[in-house]
Amino acid sequence: MPDTALPPQIPTTPVTPALLEALRAIVGDKGLIQDEPGKQPFVTDWRGSLVGNAAVVVRPANVEEVSKVVKLCHDNGIAIVPQAGNTGLMGGATPYPSHTGIVLSVGRMNKVLNVDPVGYSMTVEAGCILQTLQETAAEHDRFLPLSLGAQGSCMIGGNLSTNAGGVQVLRYGNARNLVMGLEVVLPNGDIWNGLRALKKDNTGYDLKHLFMGAEGTLGIITKAVLKLWPAPKDVATAWLAIRDPQAAIEILSEAHAASEDNVGSCELMSRACTDMVLRHIPGTQDPLKADTPWFLLLEWSSSRPKADGAEGMSEKMEQFLADQMEAGRVLDAVIAQNEAQSRNMWVIRESVAPASRAEGPGLSYDISVSISKIPDFIEKGIKAAYDVLPSIRPYPLGHIGDGNLHFSFMGPVGMDRQTLHQYSPAITRGVNDLVRDMAGSISAEHGIGIEKIDELAHYRSKVELDTMRSLKRALDPKNIMNPGKILRL
Template sequence: MDDLLDQLRTSIGADHVLTEDADVAAYVVDWTGTHAGRALAVVRPGSTEEVAAVVAACAGAGVAVVPQGGNTGLVGGGVPDASGSQVVLSLGRMRRVREVDPVAGTVTVDAGVVLADVQAAAEKVDRLFPMSLGSEGSCTIGGNLSTNAGGTAVLRYGMTRELVLGLEVVLPDGRVWDGLRGLRKDNTGYDLTQLFVGAEGTLGVITGAVLRLFPATPRHATAWVAVPSVDAAVSLLGLAQQHAGVHLSTFEIANRQAIDLVLAHLPGASDPLGEPSDWYVLVELAGSASDTGLDETLESLLGEAVEAGTAVDAAIAGSPAQRSALWALREGISEVQKVEGATLKHDVTLPIARLAEWATTIGPRLQEVCPGVRLVTYGHVGDGNLHYNLNAPLADDRSDDDALRAAAADLTAAIYDSVAREAGSISAEHGLGRTKVVAAASYKSDVEVDLMRALKHALDPAGLMNPGVLVPPTQ
């Protein structure tokens, strides 16, 4: 190990090979604080060539590599295990926007570029990079690609895999595959780009990407809508699609428990409606500078929804500040949950037509498992994805974290089993990481698991790329 560390220091500079506990502390625990490990070292290469040198050296020494972006993941996919024998490879120094081509509608970036900086680079040339996440100020493109991140714009623009045209990847043996071709059409073989998207660093290290840009959407019409049920929210989605068509960019849902947490803990948050509702929807239409009728379209569809009983009340943003305030209610949910004590997070997706019945039936089942558990539900109705999170019950006005922890396995099993019965997925956009890898395998066919293992073995026969993540272990 000393020889390997010396080789790494020679390859990328001693200042970028961290081994002291104080220096590595932020890299070995995830954002949730749930997953914590130990690392032989944290290395911070500054270029693709340096990444290749690190990976080749680790391969030669038989040492596992854990790629890490902004370390904002929720399933432990970017932190090392507890062995202290793995090298964390942080892409945080690789923050170069290599090229912006507004004519071709592409931007080429290093993997360590922060998502918000990609958005800003697109905006400078009057273009849009549409991916939007609550963590966009700290998550990186490499991590977004490796987890196939979703976000609030999936309804209109799709998941991350639909926003990428080409990749540059360091393979497990240290070789570099240069697939940075921004072509819209290329039928010359297997789609290798898509092979690495969503692979969570188990097949190689993404170091660069060609991403798609879209026409800018400076005009927005945004509303916060009270709806009586998830079923009503689904009906409102259909109405919004009929009225707004391609201009419908966001359709988010949240229950009252989630909003109560935001109102209690997010500074400056206020309820835009006079009376509380069991459920809320954030609807946003977006268009170009010439799309002047968005406000009228939004008002029309909401008026029809209220008449039909699909919506109870609505607040329409009349200014950028009001729009930001409505978005804060939705985006603040994940952060404020941490203030309320222990949380059990789930990221599920179901057929949209089954969302309402599922949400109605799973709640009472969870109350049987853990009486008083607080259901903090929010997500993206437009693509069937709910973040079905659970907060500990209250006992004497305090969070009973022990009760939630004791019931955690049974609560999760109840949710996963019910999702599987509806032909849904236990991970919609957060990935599997270390948290869900074994559970996911139990809901897949033997054929599917065998295919995943075969791909892993073909590209990483020594099993040194992010072991224990995504791909289920052999029995």
């Protein structure tokens, strides 16, 4: 973990009383939060492990106010930490303890500006809650596929800035694949209006992709045109007890054809991980009391309603699972018979993060390798951790349909966080070296933020790092936009 107390090359210009009044003139009293209790949720990361500082939290109401605030900060060399729902896991939206500038929250910019069901698009402001956008799309018989555990509080601006993944990437892609156009405020305060609802636009560089995944270091996303899909009408969700991870990827491989290319999600869960959720999350029930170390959450969905007397998703899945049992890959399975059963399965999957917080200190790695390498990675990765700390408790899980594993560990029972983190560098090097050797990524969907700056510098090539720095310096020569995140300049 980098030294968060001594970030590199971050502007330290203070917010003077005169600058504070200038900010107040732009956003008004309700757009400023100055008291320490009020600022606390904005300077503390979701996990509670990183706590920073800010002179003031600024909450603009529209893009014009964002532009004026950023221009004021640019002209005066004030550092800005852009923030949406503050649900990230890498500290990208958390200011450093030495941060003397502002946090700029887009939370007040939360309007759905347009829904075009005919053109399958929706134009929204950056502060819209993801779940609200999912529900808005559903009201128009459309589907927004971006789906992750924090969807009740995360905001679309942050989702796009981190190129969020989630449980539908297998079929629909990451956040950047769901975007037609963006509006962005650049580090000098200029507004780039790229809100074009076009599927084809070959007019030079595709600028929107610069800002998705940049974690607010190149500009602030203020609006987006999102792609929509037909609403699912026939959904089958199943919880499978499986032989091992190799069986999981073979099941997925054959599911594509068996479902007529309707696999929406395929989530691997270890028994240890499932048991941890059942221990800590009230109301969850074990879908399948099977004595096996591995489970698979499999969902198929079609936009075509099931016709009377016709074979639907559930019937197709039932036959498929019978075939997989005969092949020895599936040991037992249950298909959800109603929404409550399906929701229980998904709550188990989506509650791993809060359950792990309740369980105690741990280490988590958000990695990706090619799908066929997942079983080998799990075996070798757990061995690498055991070699450092034999009593560590692995609980791997992940979106194996897209090669993304949340390769996580709980500390040994009774070990405190400080002691566990003495082992962290050696375990991290073992895991990430394995990722490198398998031509994978050390951050599949969570980004870099503060936490992985040193790891990115260690594993990315000089050409890649220099190119990223060139982009940063070109767009943000004063280094005021989320400085000290992703890269050391």
